Amino acid sequence: MQQGITIGNVSQASGVKVPTIRYYEQIGLLPSPPRTEGNRRSYDHEDLERLTFIRHSRELGFEINEIRTLLSLQDQPTVSCEDADAIASKHLADVKLKIASLTALQQELERMVEGCSHGHVETCKVIDILADHGKCRFHGE
């Protein structure tokens, strides 16, 4: 006789906000749980694990559709994990690119801020660099 977990409790336990949980149900990422007599959602331990999986994946920057694939893979333990590996590898490559781009950006911003004369806008390096792309060393993305 296992009684269900309320959405509030599953939210606390998983770290996913209540409206977000309902949103995940709406888009089919989380199965619709049974309801109580009073029409409240009633979750079990498996739902909590699934939500934790989702939250963790989101934290790691995976998109909802990638998570959809990862979740369906998790449900089929005997399948080859090639797909999961591909998703993670692609994601890793993206992250590396982003770090490189942000590092270049950081240098440019530092140059801007350090160059700030703390005087008038006329002589401000911040505005100056933004206005004239030629003075900028950042050409990332």
Add this chain to the structure above:
Amino acid sequence: MQQGITIGNVSQASGVKVPTIRYYEQIGLLPSPPRTEGNRRSYDHEDLERLTFIRHSRELGFEINEIRTLLSLQDQPTVSCEDADAIASKHLADVKLKIASLTALQQELERMVEGCSHGHVETCKVIDILADHGKCRFHGE
């Protein structure tokens, strides 16, 4: 007798797409240019500079509202550049945080991908780490 630049040309020159230029006009980031007899937008060199400023700022990750402030600062050259400096400094701090977070994430993803057995999902590190937050060393953001 200076004749106006078409939206297509100003788009090419600035690197901002045509619909985006119209969008910027709609939200009041770029002033509405005069129109030709045939109702086409007619830009001048100043508009091009402004657009370049916007594009560059967006590339550097500034938000539209920050750009609004930076642009209005640019228009008042005798004002103190404190505000511009504050915006850039805050942005720099954000970027540094993001780099730190992404670097932790990168390590975690590398651990996932390297640990992949290239076998079945059952023994796949990728799925394993996502499912069990305790096995993950990434607690960033």
Add this chain to the structure above:
DNA sequence: GTACATCCTCTAGTGACTAGAGGAGCAAGC
């Protein structure tokens, strides 16, 4: 004159939520 490119306006869609309205259910204290 006829293709074809470019332009116009307008509405709606994207991703991943978040906010708010308006109402119902439930547990605790009096």
Add this chain to the structure above:
DNA sequence: GCTTGCTCCTCTAGTCACTAGAGGATGTAC
């Protein structure tokens, strides 16, 4: 039993910075 206050329900609309597409007008090259 009754009130208070919390959690829950559904639904719609808003966020950010664009992007896509419909349906039509204008401009230009041959």
